[in-house]
Amino acid sequence: MDFLDRLDVLMESKKINKRQLSIMTGIPVSTVYGWYKKGYENITLPSLNALSDFFGCSMEYLANGAIKKQDEKLQAAEMERALTRLGVVLPDGTIDEEKLCKLVSVLELSKEIKRIFR
Numbered sequence: 001m002d003f004l005d006r007l008d009v010l011m012e013s014k015k016i017n018k019r020q021l022s023i024m025t026g027i028p029v030s031t032v033y034g035w036y037k038k039g040y041e042n043i044t045l046p047s048l049n050a051l052s053d054f055f056g057c058s059m060e061y062l063a064n065g066a067i068k069k070q071d072e073k074l075q076a077a078e079m080e081r082a083l084t085r086l087g088v089v090l091p092d093g094t095i096d097e098e099k100l101c102k103l104v105s106v107l108e109l110s111k112e113i114k115r116i117f118r
Contacts, residue, residue: 001065001078003035003040003043003062003063004035004036004040005078006061006062006065006078007035007051007062009077009078009081010051010055010057012077012081013077014055018032018033018036019032021054024054025050025051025053025054026050027047027050027051031047043063045059048062048063083103086099086103087099088100088103
């Protein structure tokens with residue numbers, strides 16, 4: 001998951017769009033849209049700081065996904081979003097147990113393959 005994926009999850013959790021994010025953080029709207037169109041490699045520390053303050057997460061989490069204690073709720077939101085995309089969490093919030101079992105099997109197989117090829 002990259003910076004933009006994490007930013008999308010955070011905006012989704014607050015139910016805001018890019019324009020609202022700009023207004024609420026003081027980051028120019030052209031900058032926010034620019035991250036999506038041109039890339040975010042040159043994001044500034046003041047922008048990361050403003051996002052960090054607004055979302056209540058660390059700058060490290062925004063920049064590279066490093067999880068600190070305060071970011072555990074965000075990690076849970078990312079996991080739920082991923083499971084929803086995979087169809088494991090259904091729109092009504094229930095779990096599709098068959099898909100969950102298949103996902104667990106795939107993860108276990110992947111772990112075993114990595115162990116073999118180390």
